[in-house]
Amino acid sequence: MDRSLPLSQFEPQSQLVLPEHRPERARFPAIDAHNHLALHAEDAYDPAWTLQSPQQLIDMMDRRNLRGLVDLDGRPERLRSALTSYKEAHRGRMAVLAVLDWSVCAEPGWPAVLAEQLASALALGADGLKVSKGLGLRHRDEHGRLIPVDDPRLGELWAVAADAGATVLIHTADPVAFFRPLDRFNERWDELHLRPEWSWYGPQFPTFESLMDQLIGLVGTNARTVFQVAHVGSYAENLAWVADQLLTPHPNVYVDISERIAELGRQPHFARRFLIDFQDRVVFGTDRPPLGPWYPYYFRFLETFDDYFPHGPEVPPRQGRWNISGVGLPDDVLAKLYRDNALKLYPSLNG
Ligand SMILES: [Zn+2]
Structure with a gap:
């Protein structure tokens, strides 16, 4: 008899019998400080x-005990409508971040053009700036060269944010496994086989490590600017690095936990220590369709000590093949992570 089994058919069912807690509402009023209302506007999956x-959206937020939500999709063509229909229509519930048109980098003089784009967006009412992983991985200058995250030519852009007291939410790189060979050792094999275009492996791309060095250069050189570095500083696989290299030396840096409970929850003891140590610098966020079923997974991870539960619904492409445990954060830490820290970054949500 053939005892081999294709990985795609391996679906082991846990026989563990454990206490289960499934909070449907956040224990304290929460702010989802990393969401995309345009990107997630139409959901093909469900x-x-x-x-x-x-x-x-407001009705869902009330049900989940979400006090506020930060929309990262304030692209030039959408910013006005997002400000009108979300921020202004629901004062204190919604913040909107500006997204710039980076295609201007193909023409000389682009640093001033980007700075001007941000200044206009902030004048319109944007709460800050969203910078995607395109910086470092895709955006090229007038010579066709990749613009590094810490490019000094971007200094005037970060200065506009600093002068306005506006937060820069930046996402650098991607999960480490996306930069590694797509072979049997890759811990995100399922996901990358479904979405091979997510792989950054190969000599044509910067390495993960070089992008992290650039990130450190960015936040160190622009100390007046406040940065929210997405996805646990873009390196949730290495919390000691986030603590020692990113957060401790740079008081202008916050991190959000969006899209990373799979990482935090597979190292629950170390992650709990980290979240408590940096309780004034971590913000809640999901980066997931707000009407989908993700919030209760985040609440369970943050609020309970439940063991070995899925890090999300079974929606392809799924992240790593592992389960997570909760970190059962103390109430005072939870309140900061859910809301107080985000209010420092987006004071308009105080309304
Ligand atoms: Zn995002």
């Missing part, structure tokens, strides 16, 4: 997650 109206 039409029920498609956003029909701002009011539908």
Whole structure:
């Protein structure tokens, strides 16, 4: 008899019998400081997650005990409508971050053009700036060269944010496994085989390590600017690095936990220590369709000591093949992580 089994067919079912807690509402009023209302507007996987109206979002937020939400999709063509239909229509519940048009980098003089784009967006009412992983991986200058994250030519852009007291939410790189060979040792094999275009492995791309060095250069050189570095500083696989290299030396840096409970929850003891040590610098966020079923997974991870539960619903492409445990944060830490820290970054949510 053939005892081999294709990995795609391996679906082991845990026989553990454990206490289960499934909070449907955040224990304290929360702010989702990393979400995308345009990106997630229409959901192909489940039409029920498609956003029909701002009011539908507010109703969901009330059900989940979400006090506020930060929308990262303030692209030039959408910023005005996002400000009108979300931020202004629901004062204190919604913040909107500006997204710039980086295609201007193909023409000389682009640093001033980017700075001007941000200044106008902030004048319109944007709460800050979102910078995607395109910086470091895709955006090229007038010579066709990749613009590094710590490029000194971007100094005037970061200065505009600093002068306005506006937060820069930046995402650098991707999970470490996306930069490694797509072979049997890759811990995100399932996901990368479904979405091979997510791989950054190869000589044509910067290495993960060089991008992290650039990130450190960025936050160190622009100490007046406040940065929210997405996805646990973009290096949740190495919390000691986030603590020692990113957060401790740079008081201008915060991190969000969006899209990373799979990482934090597979190292729950170390992650708990980290979240308590940096309780004034970590913000809650999901980066997931707000009408989808993700919030209760985050609440369970943060609030309970449950063991060995899935880090999300079974929606392809799934992240790593492992389960997580909760970190059962103390109430005072939870309140800061859920809301107080985000209010420092987006004071308009104080309304
Ligand atoms: Zn995001």
